[in-house]
Amino acid sequence: MRILVVGAGATGGYFGGRLAEAGRNVQFLVRPARADRLRADGLRIVSPYGDLTIVPDVVTAGEIAQPFDVILLTVKAFGLVAALDDIAPAVGPETMILAFLNGMRHLDLIAERFDRRNLVGCVCKVATTLDPDGRILQLSPVQEIAYGELDGTASDRMARLDATMRDAGFSARLSTDIEREMWEKWTLLATLAASTCLLRGSVGQILAAPGGRQTAFALLDEVTATVSRVGRQPGERAMAAIRAMLSDEGSSQTSSLYRDVMIGAPIEADQILGDLLARARTAGVPTPLLTAAYAQLSIYEAARRG
Numbered sequence: 001m002r003i004l005v006v007g008a009g010a011t012g013g014y015f016g017g018r019l020a021e022a023g024r025n026v027q028f029l030v031r032p033a034r035a036d037r038l039r040a041d042g043l044r045i046v047s048p049y050g051d052l053t054i055v056p057d058v059v060t061a062g063e064i065a066q067p068f069d070v071i072l073l074t075v076k077a078f079g080l081v082a083a084l085d086d087i088a089p090a091v092g093p094e095t096m097i098l099a100f101l102n103g104m105r106h107l108d109l110i111a112e113r114f115d116r117r118n119l120v121g122c123v124c125k126v127a128t129t130l131d132p133d134g135r136i137l138q139l140s141p142v143q144e145i146a147y148g149e150l151d152g153t154a155s156d157r158m159a160r161l162d163a164t165m166r167d168a169g170f171s172a173r174l175s176t177d178i179e180r181e182m183w184e185k186w187t188l189l190a191t192l193a194a195s196t197c198l199l200r201g202s203v204g205q206i207l208a209a210p211g212g213r214q215t216a217f218a219l220l221d222e223v224t225a226t227v228s229r230v231g232r233q234p235g236e237r238a239m240a241a242i243r244a245m246l247s248d249e250g251s252s253q254t255s256s257l258y259r260d261v262m263i264g265a266p267i268e269a270d271q272i273l274g275d276l277l278a279r280a281r282t283a284g285v286p287t288p289l290l291t292a293a294y295a296q297l298s299i300y301e302a303a304r305r306g
């Protein structure tokens with residue numbers, strides 16, 4: 001299968017690099033500055049599973065001649081609309097698009113731009129970041145992607161996709177309920193992002209602060225009530241894992257959104273919190289803490305814009 005990885009950043013560079021290392025047919029669609037760096041230094045991964053440098057097969061927008069079988073869309077939410085224009089020549093009727101983005105709004109944007117049949121549900125679990133030298137650093141051992149038809153059916157194309165993704169140096173899993181898994185991941189991430197950004201600290205620092213635990217768990221209640229009303233109710237196993245993560249005394253766990261705020265970078269507040277709040281408002285679910293967290297992040301974004 002011909003795979004196009006859109007973006008060679010923290011996630012795309014990581015999973016695309018592993019797929020290429022495992023011999024899959026991978027091209028990276030990147031923008032000119034990243035292309036120059038990759039051509040000069042290679043695609044470099046620093047990982048607890050072993051470091052890796054490969055010479056990636058790189059294209060830039062305008063150089064794509066024909067559709068791909070699989071597209072891994074790994075841009076941040078604020079780059080999505082532009083990326084969808086850039087990948088148009090790569091999308092044919094049979095192309096499967098797997099997006100690593102958190103939240104759910106991107107599904108509608110992709111379906112509106114192309115066709116709902118192009119969509120494959122996907123959850124990406126990893127903690128990677130780009131360092132100032134453009135290397136991909138893997139920060140924790142978790143490295144999994146799960147995928148599946150959004151309606152849960154077992155299709156031939158999922159079997160082909162699964163055969164391509166498996167045994168490529170990370171955990172790859174065909175899910176029969178990927179839509180629920182996506183809502184569960186959003187529950188985790190929205191709670192973690194809102195609590196770490198609102199309270200300005202890691203899980204351990206929040207738990208050590210007066211009222212920190214109550215605030216984090218009240219946020220979890222707001223997010224869970226919203227997700228259960230407007231999406232799918234998270235399963236008990238997922239909820240137990242989220243509660244355990246939020247109760248881990250001394251934990252240095254933060255969210256990528258919080259880490260981006262701390263370095264003054266652009267953030268995905270609209271995709272992770274704004275969209276959830278809009279759905280909560282429509283459904284009449286009260287969300288005072290989420291509203292406060294989003295207001296604070298909106299002030300950050302306004303200040304960044306200047």
Ligand SMILES: NC(=O)C1=CN([C@@H]2O[C@H](COP(=O)(O)OP(=O)(O)OC[C@H]3O[C@@H](n4cnc5c(N)ncnc54)[C@H](OP(=O)(O)O)[C@@H]3O)[C@@H](O)[C@H]2O)C=CC1
Pocket residue numbers: 006007008009010011012029030031032033034074075076077079082083086100101102124125126127128129130256268
């Ligand atoms: N990092 C993580 O651990 C996890 C991230 N996610 C989610 O995955 C998504 C991607 O995150 P992440 O990989 O961290 O983000 P990064 O910012 O590290 O990587 C995104 C890359 O996309 C590139 N890009 C943007 N627009 C285009 C375009 N039009 N054409 C080609 N390349 C483009 C950027 O390149 P350029 O250099 O040109 O700006 C950048 O390198 C996010 O939605 C995030 O929430 C999910 C799970 C974990």
Ligand SMILES: CC(C)(CO)C(=O)C(=O)O
Pocket residue numbers: 102125126127188189192254255256257
């Ligand atoms: C769920 C989590 C924390 C995993 O890295 C994440 O996706 C993020 O912080 O953006």
